Structure formats: structure tokens, C-alpha cells
Amino acid sequence: MPELPEVEVTRRGIDAALRGGLISSVRLGKPLRWPLGCDPQALLGRRITDVQRRGKYVLLLLDDGVLLLHLGMSGSVQCLPSLPPPGVHDHFDLHTSEGCLRLNDPRRFGAVVYAPSLDDERATKLLGRLGVEPLQAAFTPEHLHAGLKAHRTSIKQVLLEGEVVVGVGNIYASEALFLARIRPTMAACRISKPRSARLHAAIIAVLTQALNSGGSTLRNFSGTQGDVGRYQQLVRVYGREGQPCPQCGAPIRQIRQGQRSTFFCNFCQKP
DSSP, X not given: OOOHHHHHHHHHHHHHHHTTOBEEEEEEOSOOSSOOSSOGGGGTTOBEEEEEEETTEEEEXXXXXXXXXXXXXXXXXXXXXXXXXXXTTEEEEEEESSOEEEEEOTTOOOXXXXXXXXXXXXXXXXXXXXXXXXXXXXXXXXXXXXXXXXOOSBHHHHHHHOSSBSOOOHHHHHHHHHHHTBOTTSBGGGOOHHHHHHHHHXXXXXXXXXXXXXXXXXXXXXXXXXXXOOGGGTOSSTTOTTSBOTTTOOBOEEEEETTEEEEEOTTTSBO
């Protein structure tokens, strides 16, 4: 699944290619996770004034309304001067005076949703419960520690839920917990203030490194110009079951948490 670094890479690509463009046509393919929420023809003539991100949503701000784009499990976006004929997995095309956007999503868990404003119920339903952004000033060690104290579930699950801090998906949660030397199964409320501070620093370090590497390309993800991410070449534990820990040499272990794979070192990450 594309996570925060991949979505931010996508946001930057859309912003560079389409900001200021007037929408000239919209094509819908097979139904995605949620309906568009408006007649596609109603979008014609509207201008893209800004491209922002909230969690794993890209927000295309229009001079009248907003499009909320989610990449789902397998989605990726292309931004090109013009688009070739759509393929079987191309489910949303947006043509503008500055260029074109295409959402490709083989599993169709992604979505493009229109809302009249970010205060509208359609937008707040998707964005309202998201935690703080991990690469912004509001994400402090104190905020993280206070949020963890309110949860008895495992620290890995709390990170994935996104209510304390948003966008720390499966790959980056495993990597950050390894850097912070915290066992993924440990109850979040049991994490001390010093360990929470280490985790705070690790989350920022991992996400920053992933963003600078163009994200991770494990299956379908590519940037808006077709470039693939490189962070998967830098991982310390994720996807490395049985391989030696880069710190102690013990074999990396894999377990399942909430139907997701978790990777950790049994010796470096103490309970």
C-alpha cells in the first residue's frame, strides 16, 4: 500500500505538473472504492489552485471545491502532457490546460471524491479523525508520549491506526520501531517517556529518508513521471525474515499483527 512518503511524492508531482490548470474533461473508468460524488461535467472549467496532502490523501484544491484522491492498496498517478488510450486498470483521467492526470489502480481500492469544501461532511468523514502530521511542528515527543499512554493495544497497531500520528504505515512502522529498539508487540501505554522520545526521532528519520528516496516500490507504486522509489533498498528489517540483523547479526523475525506482516529483531528490540 502506498504510504505517506509515496503519497507525498505523488502530491509533489501533481503540484508541479497541474497547479493552475483549468479542467477541460474528466473520464471515469470502472467504479473505485467510493463514488466521485458529483457529475463529472460539473468539474469542467474549474481551476486547480493548490495541491496539498493530509495523511494518505492528496487534496486537489479547486477554485470551487476540492478533489480528495486516495491511492488505495495498489494505486499510482501519472501526470503527462497528454494521455494515451486508457488501459484496463486506468479508472480516472483528468485533463487540464497544464497537463493530464491518470489514476491507475489494479485492485480498485483507491478513490477520487469531490467535496464542496474541506469543511463539508464528505471531506470531514475521511479526514476528521486523522492524527498529527509526523513531519510538521505539531508532532512533538510530548504529543507522541501522551497519545501512546491512552492506548493499551500494541505500539505497532497504534502507529498503523493513524489517530496519534498519521501516515506511519506498515513498512515505516517496522523500521522506526527497530531504530527505537522497541518490540512491536509492546503495549503502547507501557512505553516510557525516553523510549517514546527515541521513537519520535526514529519516525521522523525513517519518513524523511524514505521521502528523499522517492518512497518504496514493492509492487505497483511509481511517481507521477513513472520513476520508482528506492527506499526498499535501504530497509533494515522489513521483508528480511531470516536475514541477519544489521546491528547484532541475529535472524530477523516475522509475525502477523492485525493481518499485516511485522519484522523485528528479537534481541535488539526488547519488550
